Amino acid sequence: MTHFLEFAGIKHYFGAVKAVDGVSLTVKQGEVFSLLGPSGCGKTTLLRICAGFQHPQEGRVILNGVDITELPPEKRKVNTVFQNYALFPHLDVFENIAFGLRIAKRSAVDVRQEVERMLDLTDMTEHARKRVVELSGGQKQRVAIARALVNRPQVLLLDEPLAALDLKLRQRMLVQLDSLHDEVGITFLYVTHDQGEAMSISDTIAVMNRGKVEQTGSPAEIYEAPRSSFVAAFIGDTNFFDGVVKEIDGDYSLVAIEGLGAVRVFNDKQLKVGGAVHLSLRPEKIHLTVAEPPAESSRNISRGEVEEIIYLGSATKYWVRVGDYRLAVNRVHRRFGLDEKPIRWKDLVWLSWHSDDGYMLERYSEADEELLSLPDTETETEPLAVDGDSHE
Amino acid sequence: MSKLNGRLRGINLGELMLTLPSLGWLMVFFILPSLIIFAIAFRTADAYGGIGDSWTLETILRLVNPNYPGIIWRTIWLSVSNTVICLAVSIPVAYYLARMDRRWRQWAMLLVVVPFWTNFLVRVFAWKTLLHTDGTLRHFLVWTGILGADQPLLYNSGSILLVLVYTYLPFAILPLYAAAEKFDFNLLEAARDLGASSPHAFFSVFMPGISRGIVTASIMVLVPSLGSYVIPEMLGGVDSDMLGNKIAQYVYTERNLPRASALAAVLILTVLIPLLGMMYINNRRQTRDRKEITDTLSHHTGIRA
Numbered sequence: 254m255t256h257f258l259e260f261a262g263i264k265h266y267f268g269a270v271k272a273v274d275g276v277s278l279t280v281k282q283g284e285v286f287s288l289l290g291p292s293g294c295g296k297t298t299l300l301r302i303c304a305g306f307q308h309p310q311e312g313r314v315i316l317n318g319v320d321i322t323e324l325p326p327e328k329r330k331v332n333t334v335f336q337n338y339a340l341f342p343h344l345d346v347f348e349n350i351a352f353g354l355r356i357a358k359r360s361a362v363d364v365r366q367e368v369e370r371m372l373d374l375t376d377m378t379e380h381a382r383k384r385v386v387e388l389s390g391g392q393k394q395r396v397a398i399a400r401a402l403v404n405r406p407q408v409l410l411l412d413e414p415l416a417a418l419d420l421k422l423r424q425r426m427l428v429q430l431d432s433l434h435d436e437v438g439i440t441f442l443y444v445t446h447d448q449g450e451a452m453s454i455s456d457t458i459a460v461m462n463r464g465k466v467e468q469t470g471s472p473a474e475i476y477e478a479p480r481s482s483f484v485a486a487f488i489g490d491t492n493f494f495d496g497v498v499k500e501i502d503g504d505y506s507l508v509a510i511e512g513l514g515a516v517r518v519f520n521d522k523q524l525k526v527g528g529a530v531h532l533s534l535r536p537e538k539i540h541l542t543v544a545e546p547p548a549e550s551s552r553n554i555s556r557g558e559v560e561e562i563i564y565l566g567s568a569t570k571y572w573v574r575v576g577d578y579r580l581a582v583n584r585v586h587r588r589f590g591l592d593e594k595p596i597r598w599k600d601l602v603w604l605s606w607h608s609d610d611g612y613m614l615e616r617y618s619e620a621d622e623e624l625l626s627l628p629d630t631e632t633e634t635e636p637l638a639v640d641g642d643s644h645e
Numbered sequence: 646m647s648k649l650n651g652r653l654r655g656i657n658l659g660e661l662m663l664t665l666p667s668l669g670w671l672m673v674f675f676i677l678p679s680l681i682i683f684a685i686a687f688r689t690a691d692a693y694g695g696i697g698d699s700w701t702l703e704t705i706l707r708l709v710n711p712n713y714p715g716i717i718w719r720t721i722w723l724s725v726s727n728t729v730i731c732l733a734v735s736i737p738v739a740y741y742l743a744r745m746d747r748r749w750r751q752w753a754m755l756l757v758v759v760p761f762w763t764n765f766l767v768r769v770f771a772w773k774t775l776l777h778t779d780g781t782l783r784h785f786l787v788w789t790g791i792l793g794a795d796q797p798l799l800y801n802s803g804s805i806l807l808v809l810v811y812t813y814l815p816f817a818i819l820p821l822y823a824a825a826e827k828f829d830f831n832l833l834e835a836a837r838d839l840g841a842s843s844p845h846a847f848f849s850v851f852m853p854g855i856s857r858g859i860v861t862a863s864i865m866v867l868v869p870s871l872g873s874y875v876i877p878e879m880l881g882g883v884d885s886d887m888l889g890n891k892i893a894q895y896v897y898t899e900r901n902l903p904r905a906s907a908l909a910a911v912l913i914l915t916v917l918i919p920l921l922g923m924m925y926i927n928n929r930r931q932t933r934d935r936k937e938i939t940d941t942l943s944h945h946t947g948i949r950a
Binding site: 331335342 | 836850853
């Protein structure tokens with residue numbers, strides 16, 4: 254079944270706030286589907302509508318061919334892993350997991366078997382008789398997952414399940430969650446604001462912004478072919494350019510970018526000469542060299558001055574001034590110290606990128622550039638101004 | 646000796662200084678008077694209503710009196726019924742108060758405590774007027790047929806229970822609200838999510854969640870209602886005395902202090918025994934929780950408390 258879980262035209266307003274503003278999505282059976290977006294984008298509201306805690310003002314939720322919009326939460330074959338886990342403090346680990354089974358009036362033998370299976374699956378067997386206050390964050394999270402999964406839901410809803418954990422643990426739990434999904438094969442609906450989490454665990458990601466879905470696709474599609482400036486900026490870093498189509502040459506066109514020059518780009522949209530385009534170019538697609546790269550027709554070449562260098566360990570991030578633009582460039586270290594001549598602050602460098610690596614955006618909004626949080630150039634000329642707003 | 650020393654060393658001098666005032670207060674105004682009352686129960690009465698010179702067991706033996714079990718029983722069932730009714734009313738009230746919008750909540754809380762602004766005796770008199778045989782309420786109830794023409798509203802156990810509930814309701818609502826306010830209402834959603842109906846979630850998750858508030862509220866209502874005196878005195882009939890009235894009768898009318906003391910001792914014990922039991926249960930749970938928390942902390946941090 255391809256349309257296992259379907260949201261059809263969901264609208265939900267809180268007063269004047271359009272929490273969910275006309276969302277239609279389809280989730281395939283067995284996949285990990287992420288709702289990704291900044292806080293307040295409506296992703297959690299959509300999850301709560303799916304769980305039955307919120308009734309949408311418009312639209313339907315269809316699960317496995319059944320319209321569940323009007324069903325109360327306890328009648329839906331979905332279970333939730335809550336952000337703060339919401340484990341019952343008056344019960345021990347075993348009884349927390351058994352809660353749903355006991356309500357379903359399963360036999361004592363059944364309860365025992367099922368709970369033990371979940372304890373084993375989540376590696377919590379030795380903690381079965383501990384009370385919730387005795388557990389660490391990661392253990393609580395595993396109990397929350399076990400408590401939901403034991404009811405064999407058709408969809409497991411996860412509401413920022415890793416947000417309360419520290420970075421290292423988060424990465425470990427993410428891997429465990431992924432292998433757990435492979436093991437049980439249940440459809441996951443995963444809500445997160447962390448693009449890294451979404452990219453690594455999802456089969457499909459829906460990027461949400463202001464109550465609307467900006468783009469739905471596989472992690473690679475979302476990253477490599479962002480449809481809007483919001484998606485490009487929210488998922489990873491990017492450089493934005495606006496220009497005008499000067500010439501169309503088969504699959505490629507020459508785009509004139511004011512303050513930078515002409516750039517060759519692959520035509521992934523229907524274009525006309527003279528039409529305005531917005532480009533997104535990922536920092537790691539740009540090659541930075543001290544020596545001039547050999548000229549090739551498929552390559553765009555520019556020259557610029559290094560303004561900022563940020564050493565990140567596995568890579569170094571450079572900010573390079575080219576004309577009116579300040580480009581972010583990522584360079585991965587391969588042979589540290591053996592790399593060609595090291596690039597220093599104020600060096601004049603060559604930038605080059607393949608014509609296929611720039612991507613044309615369908616929608617562009619100035620506001621989205623703020624997501625990239627480029628360092629303010631003004632502060633460099635006035636280093637004494639401590640307050641960023643004072644020289645405005 | 647070394648064991649005693651160990652225990653004494655365990656008590657911090659600063660902590661001791663801090664508890665001393667409240668300990669002293671309890672000693673002077675609660676423990677000593679109680680012991681004096683226990684002692685008087687074993688003295689003879691003198692002819693002028695004072696305390697005699699010699700010791701006797703007679704007063705205690707006379708407690709086995711056919712009149713007393715009735716009064717003790719009435720005192721207990723009225724107090725227990727009052728506690729049960731107060732809890733049954735207050736738990737839903739606390740639930741809704743805790744979930745109420747903050748703006749309205751303070752007004753609702755004001756409504757709960759507003760009766761305290763009027764003198765207790767005045768309020769009991771008001772009830773007397775309201776329930777009076779010639780009162781509007783009774784006339785109305787007789788007119789609607791709910792009440793028979795010869796059935797009184799006043800001067801029976803029913804009127805006592807009604808005003809007991811009225812009086813002690815805020816004492817149940819306040820601790821229950823304090824507990825409900827700390828309750829994590831996400832837990833109710835979690836229960837619904839796992840298949841529990843709304844009432845089921847209320848009883849299996851909310852009630853255990855505020856269990857400490859329930860214990861406190863029970864103590865706050867049960868203990869003072871066992872010692873009720875004014876309410877049965879003013880609203881009760883000839884056959885609805887509670888222990889408090891009997892004690893007053895021995896002090897003021899019969900002027901027999903040892904007998905009053907013996908009954909007072911019975912009352913103190915009826916209050917103290919269930920109270921100590923409840924405190925023991927609450928305490929054990931608290932130390933268990935605290936131990937678990939410190940164990941977990943030391944387990945995760947390597948720091949020993």
